[in-house]
Amino acid sequence: MKLVTVLLAGMLATGVGYAQEKRLDPQQAVKACSPGMVDDDCIVRHFKDTVEASVIRGRLVYENYCILCHGKEGKGDGRAAKLHDPRPFNLTLSVAPRDYIAQVVRKGGESMNRGKGMPPWGDQLTDEQINDTLNFLWSIRVYK
């Protein structure tokens, strides 16, 4: 099941959002990982320069820092969403360009003339973490 999930996520994870990372070769992954165990840990460990590994790392960053307001599925319904007006953005519906989203993440909402509730993450997250997070965000977009 995990193999199917990962491969499906990999297939879905396409589009202009992804930068320089290469794609995971499913056959290689099956060979490198234990039979039937092509899980997140295996991909991150053995295929760290692939989009799929970046998305997995980005999801971890998201779950640590963003989920509070944007919610588990990125729909803007996190447990702290009620504190904010305007409410946190439904990230699955975003169509904004990658550079713009990166700036919002780094500088925060207020600096970008958006909601003040979005803090600036530039001091907290590394460039790699932000890149991974953007890759994750692109993977949950409805409009690819």
Next chain:
Amino acid sequence: MKKIIFPLLVASLSSAALANDYLVDQKDKAFSKKSLKIKVGDTVEFRNSDPFFHNVFSLSDVKSFDLGSYAQGSSKKVVFDKPGKVEVECSIHPQMQMVIEVEK
């Protein structure tokens, strides 16, 4: 009419005069206090002494608030007007947590 208003005024002025101010610092990605006991009407000032942003908030039913993100040297105040337990967090640093117990 005056007889009613006067005692009420005195009562409200005296309770305001008795309210205390407390300072909770944010340094090295931690609150300076893990827990704090205060009285209803007291004020807590949350100061940021770290060279990066903090964003103090609470989702507690007793007192929910969001102070927004603010930089080093800045501080923001919250008046606690109901008794109960208030869990305080930082949205940028999830490990930062403290509890304020507001007593009657």
